[in-house]
Amino acid sequence: MVNETSPNINKKYIVEILRNLIKTKPINPPGQEEEAALIIKEELEKLGAKTTLDYVKPKRPNVIGIFDEEEDKGTTLLFNGHTDVVPPGPNWTIDPFEGIVKDGKVYGRGAVDMLGGLAATLGAIKTVIDSGYEFKGRLLYTAVIAEETGGDGAIKLMEDGIKADYAYVSEPSDLEIRIAERGLIWFKIKCIGEAAHASTPHLGINAIEVLTKALLAIKDIKYDYEPHEFLGYHTFNIGLIKGGVKTNIVAPECEATIDIRTPPSLSFKTVEEKIRNVLRSFEEIYGAKFDLQVIATADPFELDKNSEIVRFTCKAFKEALDMEPRIGGMLGATDGRFFVKAGIPTVILGPGPEDNAHKADEYVEIDSLVKLAKIYTQIILKTLT
Ligand SMILES: [Zn+2]
Structure with missing residues (x-):
């Protein structure tokens, strides 16, 4: 034995x-x-x-x-x-x-x-x-x-x-x-701007610029939750970004994927709502359009x-x-x-x-x-x- x-x-x-x-x-x-x-x-x-x-x-x-x-x-x-x-x-x-x-x-x-x-x-x-x-x-x-x-x-x-x-x-x-x-939620965010000649960028809406600013604003979102004893706070990562057509064209489109990892006390619904709020305010400020999609989730x-x-x-x-x-x-x-x-x-x-x-x-x-x-x-x- x-x-x-x-x-x-x-x-x-x-x-x-x-x-x-x-x-x-x-x-x-x-x-x-x-x-x-x-x-x-x-x-x-x-x-x-x-x-x-x-x-x-x-x-x-x-x-x-x-x-x-x-x-x-x-x-x-x-x-x-x-x-x-x-x-x-x-x-x-x-x-x-x-x-x-x-x-x-x-x-x-x-x-x-x-x-x-x-x-x-x-x-x-x-x-x-x-x-x-x-x-x-x-x-x-x-x-x-x-x-x-x-x-x-x-x-x-x-x-x-x-x-x-x-x-x-x-x-x-x-x-x-x-x-x-931790859980995870992945988003794909597409920004649609407006092309213009690079010498007159004020006539277009640069989707790369707007999306970049929006991503940093999303990174800075403050969520109201207590850090988890073992999992701490959520994390944010921009994993992929692609956009633009040519150096001398104001970029009409840009898209990125982001990965957010969450402790159980931060719900995916809250995360998505807050991101949608940021994108709405960016649409108002810059005149660009955003499309937000959840592409993957894993529950905490x-x-x-x-x-x-x-x-x-x-x-x-x-x-x-x-x-x-x-x-x-x-x-x-x-x-x-x-x-x-x-x-x-x-x-x-x-x-x-x-x-x-x-x-x-x-x-x-x-x-x-x-x-x-x-x-x-x-x-x-x-x-x-
Ligand atoms: Zn493994």
Whole structure:
């Protein structure tokens, strides 16, 4: 039987699975998750799970593993991660898809975001299974596609009505227990001015100029809300801007996209209303026309600090690592939001370094994978055995 205070984590197993996943190059876009999904399916089956491959899109399956099908008996615990990784991008000094192991780190695109979390979770399940425990409830392991492009994989899980009492998403969090997440709202703003000869700009309306001023006014909007304990204030970013025709023409059109991240106390409705007010006043002042569109949203969420999942996660953390956990919030959006929306209390807890995600020479600390597996092992033992 496993010693509950120091479970025997198979570090080699976790590292090997992670390396194999990195080597499959599950880049999205375009969405090459199939081979990674097949590796996970095989590992889940070796551990005794009943598995399903659910093709959400051609060649792009979610993997669902179910351990001990006793749905109505005891707790259902769900571990989720995404198999897709962002494209490698420039400036790598090593092969992003070789899975190089060096100085206690595994390098490669997706190492920390979040193939490492998927591998560490398998490591935790293996520890429990190899120790001979039998689950009293049900353990679900889901590896979904397309998190990096909007969450189609997780959305499909929800559409199919997946049920659980508690969920964990092993996105990189530097082993911080994240119990809240910012939302996001993206807008496309188009400004329509009036062309004129550049030598007589007063005869036209320069859409680039007007939109630029409007964007800065939107950035300066004051919203009335209290900063969130873990998520702080909202953020604003102008991500794209394009406009104009030629150097000697007063720009007749310009459009931009902006990204606003919000704590739960700042509603999307309020944000949109305030932006519309700014644009209306700019229309009056400059005679330009604006078109505002919401192009994407992701809901924020927060759990009660005293809720059951937070309490037993903290307890499992202390027992696994013999130290006090840090509790915090997730500044970026994760698939966790879909689970929360479906009524499943969800915690984000994963390896680090978190700030390495999406960068060149991405890596994950092997030590943080082992620690994560220890914590997840304790969580499984606490809830399912
Ligand atoms: Zn991720």
